[in-house]
Amino acid sequence: MLLITLLTVIPLLGALAAWIIPSNDRRPWVLPLVACLHLLIVSALCALPLSPSRGGWIHLDAIGRVFLLEIGGLFCACAFYAVNYLQYRQERNNRVLCMGMLVCLSAMSLAVVSHHLGILWLAIETTTLSMAPLVYFNRNARSIEATWKYMLICSIGIALALLGIFFLAYSTVVAGLEPSLLLGPLQGYAPKLPVAWLNAAFVFMLVGYGAKMGLAPMHTWKPDAYGEAPGLVGAMLAGGLANCGFLGLIRIYQICMASGNVHFYRSCLIGMGLFSIAVAAIFLVRQTDFKRMLAYSSVEHMGLFVLALGLGGKALYGAMLHVIGNGLAKGVLFLAAGNIHRAFASKNREVARGALRRTPWSGGLFLVGFFALTGSPPFLPFASEFSIFSAAFTNGRPVVGAFMVLLLLIAFMGMSFTVLPVVLGEPPKNRERTKYRDTPLLAGPPFVLLLIIALLGLWLPQPLYRIVTDAAALLEASR
Secondary structure (H helix, E strand, O other): HHHHHHHHHHHHHHHHHHHHHHOOOOHHHHHHHHHHHHHHHHHHHHHHOOOOOOOOOOOOOOHHHHHHHHHHHHHHHHHHHHHHHHOOOOOOOOHHHHHHHHHHHHHHHHHHHEEEEHHHHHHHHHHHHHHHHOOOOOOOHHHHHHHHHHHHHHHHHHHHHHHHHHHHHHHHHOOOOOOOHHHHHHHHHHHHHHHHHHHHHHHHHHHHHHHHHOOOOOOOOHHHHHOOEEEEEEEHHHHHHHHHHHHHHHHHHHHHHOOOOOOHHHHHHHHHHHHHHHHHHHHOOOEEEEEHHHHHHHHHHHHHHHHHHHOOOOHHHHHHHHHHHEEEHHHHHHHHHHHHHOOOOOOOOOOOOOOHHHHHHHHHHHHHHHHHHHHHHHHHHHHHHHHHHHHHHOOOOHHHHHHHHHHHHHHHHHHHHHHHHHHHHHOOOOOOOOOOOOHHHHHHHHHHHHHHHHHHHHHOOOHHHHHHHHHHHHHHHHO
16 A cells, blocks of 8 residues: 555655746656656556555556556656756746646546545546646647636536446445445446446446547547647647546446446447547548647547447457557657647648658657557557457457448548658748757657557567456456
């Protein structure tokens, strides 16, 4: 329990230090310091056998370990990137950004280890509130609009999720059972819970946490927030906060699947997943803003997560693997996109062209990261997406599998129409060059993330493989 306590307390102490340190130059160094300590604790927790806390409120199970590894690795890369990035943004006071990222890290860590649905909800809501000022970092009309959309839609969504938790708690009262919001007891109660109340809880939490994830049609905050936020904030939104929303959905999934009445839940998840992928594919075609393109790509991959839950079987292994692969690949693309944005002072593909010539490292990372994210071998997302695709056929749903492949192909083509001109086109000759150049601290973190997902695609270490398979087994045991 000491290590789990430190997991949430150390980022809060870092946030306090960021508030106290007066220097705009020295303050960002708190981020990599806390990130390294956090990642060290995460590694220790994933290597040690852990038991639930007294009462069962706090427990780091295999599912939590998958999410914690991804969040810790992504945050560490963003933290080192932030040091040099904020040197370019001396016109902005970075106190709020540094504090917000550290509070968000603490809240995400708490969400991962919480087995009490109320604490989980509170932690996810805290991530929403802590990131809102970061979306507004550029302080212009578009960023304030993006912040309001983000706050409004995510707050409505999280309120609906809370209503779903109330329904779930009330279902235990209707069934004459001892009221509880703990995951373990609720899984045991599931076969005895009234179907109507359990279905209502599932629908409200699917819509509520789906809004947090950015599932269509609750995705409308994403293009604005991802497009206007700094690259490192976009990376944390796509690879951190969205994954926390997915974790919240996983917890209600575990309870509902334990009820034995799985047809309704599978149908809802498959339908919502395919719809989200379809909407993303449509909007990815001829998208001119490459940061908004990444937002719609996130909508697509959240749909993949939900589709995998609905398919079950081997797809559950693919979903857990995709948590890591998608999260780290999003980090590569958002950080590289942020560099290209500053190099050209534009996010539009008609202006930001020829990135390989102007920023060779960032342009190369953006191109290779695009192939990694879209499931090209040998990267990790290829293995995870192939597991989900093959599960559709082995589980007797070939139409779902075929539709999924068609939509992913459309999404790939749509993204390529944006990525390739940005990377391979001719730099505009009628625009003045900015002062931005690639540096080790700006190009290094996304390069390390890309290297990790390439290595994991070729060889999954036995300890990590065991964590992922144990996480999939926990989900499968809920059926």
